[in-house]
Amino acid sequence: MKLESLEKNHYYHIFNRGINGCTIFNSNENKAFFLKQLDKYTNDKVSFFAYCLMDNHFHFVVRIDEDEKQVTQLFSNFFNSYVKAFNKQNNRTGSLFEKHFKRIRLKNEEYLRSLIVYVHLNPTHHLGLDFEEYKFSSYQAILSSKESKIKKNEVMQLFDDKENFIFYHKQRKDKLTEEYTFE
Template identity: 70%
Template sequence: MKLEVLEKDCYYHIYNRGINGTTIFENDTNKLYFLKQLAKYSKDKISIFAYCLMNNHFHLVIRLNSEEKEVTQAFSNLFNSYAKAFNKQINRTGSLF
C-alpha cells in the first residue's frame, strides 16, 4: 500500500477508530479530554476546521501548518497520551487505536 505524503498548507480528512470497533469514548468527559489533548499536541502544527467524535471513532478536517514529520509526531503523541489515560480509567491494557 502506498502511503500518501502530507503537505503543508493542504487540507485533510483524518479519522481513526478503536481496534475492532472498540469504544474509545465512554462519556463526554473522555471526549473533552481528547479535545484538550488534541489542542495541546497539535498547537501551531495544524488548524482544525471540523471534528466529530463518536463512541468508537472520530473525524477531523485539518490543514497542516507544519511539515508532515512534526504533524505525524504530534498525532502519535496524542493517540498514545489518550490511550494511556483511557486505559487507566477503565483498568485495561493494550492498544486502543
C-alpha cells in the first residue's frame, strides 16, 4: 500500500497502533510524555485540530504547515523519540508501532468535522467511557479557556459555535451508543 504524501496546507487524519495491537501507553505518564514530545517535534510545522490517545492506538487531525519532507521527517523523529523512551522504561527492544504511521488526506470540510467528532468519541466507542471526561483527547482543550496547541478558534468556526460543537458530539454519541452495547 502506497502511503499518502503529506502536502502543505492540506488536512490529514494521522493514526497508528501498537504492533500486533500491543499497548503503546502503559500509563497516563506515557500519554503525557507522548503529547509533550509531539509538541516539541511539531511546533509551528503542523496545526492540530483534534487528537485522542488510547492505550493501543492514537489519532491526530492535522493541517500540514511546512513542506512534505520536513514534516514526514519530524513525525519520524517524534515517533522514534517516544519509542526509545518507552522501550527503555519497559526494558524492551524493537518496534512499538506498526511500520508506517497512516495518513488519509481529508477531501472536504464535512469530512473534517465528522473526523474531529469521530476522534473525540474514541473513548466511548472502544472503552464505553464518557468522551467528555476523557483526559487524553482534545475535546476538553477545545472547550477550555486555557491556552492550547489545538486550533480552537478554527475548530469552533467549523461547527459555527461552542453550542453546535457540543451538540454535534452528543448527537453522534447517541447514535454510537445505539449501535454498540458496553459491558
